Amino acid sequence: MSIRTILFDLDGTLIDTNELIIASFTHTLNNHYNLDYTREQIIEFNGPPLIDTFKNIDPDRVDEMIEVYRKHNLSEHDNYVKVFPNVKETLDILKERGFKIGIVTTKMTESVNRGLKVTGLQDYFDTIVTLDDVAHPKPNPEPVIKAMKDLDAVANSTLMVGDNSHDIESGQCAGVKTAGVAWSFKGKERLLRLNPTYMLDDMRDLLQIVGV
Known part of the structure; x- marks a missing residue:
């Protein structure tokens, strides 16, 4: 059956929040808590829910760390996000052709709405x-x-489109x-190891996949 519904992850897929995420983790871990994480280590935290990441770092201070992260993330948000x-050209065409399109993200509603706006x-x-x-x-299929x-x-x-293992796994499980x-x-090669159905080198590749 041909694709009629396309679900997108948001951060790292449609909008570029990568540097914002790194800045927010750096602020929280290195500046606020005087921990010593490298940029490479911090990149690995991009994708999973914050609660999972901070639970692994310091189970006793999870809520506190999330609050520090979110405060920084929201205050700096508009300076980074693009x-x-x-993306817009592709979404315009998909809407015109009657595809149903949605977002599936591990972010909270407030920051999702802000990023979209x-x-x-x-x-x-x-x-x-x-x-x-x-x-x-995600990576649960729910x-x-x-x-x-x-x-x-x-x-x-x-079709579920994403930049992270969580996106591919969630889609596959569903x-x-x-x-x-x-x-x-985190690089194309890492995603290819998960055997997604397709790999997009450019968002416009999606149009060919769905037959537009």
Whole structure:
């Protein structure tokens, strides 16, 4: 069955928040708590929910660390965030052709809405599933399944697009097709090892995949 529904991760897939995320982790861990994390180590924290990352670092100070991170992230947000190349053009065409499109993210609703507003993407999506909407975030399939339910979509005509292992695994567990993006901060090769159905070198590659 051909693809009719496309679900996107947000950060690192549609909008470039990579440097914001690194700055927020650096501020929290190195500046605020005087820990000594390298940029390479911090890149690895990009993707999983904050609670998982900070639980591994210091289980006793998880809530405190999340608060420091989020405060910095929101105060610096608008200085960093921008849309990746050819995202808007691709979304315009998908909307024109009647595809259902949604977002599935591990971020909270407030920061998702802010990112969409700053980048002018707020009116494109038919559903947005955030950390606030699920009991089990990606890589669990629950968020992808919820988005499909919202859109009356079926797995064999749905595609999940993302820049992180969590996106690919969540999609695979939900039984949908998956696409990695070559501009993933952690590198294309790492995503290819997860055997996504497709790999996008440019967001416009998506149009060819869905037959536009």
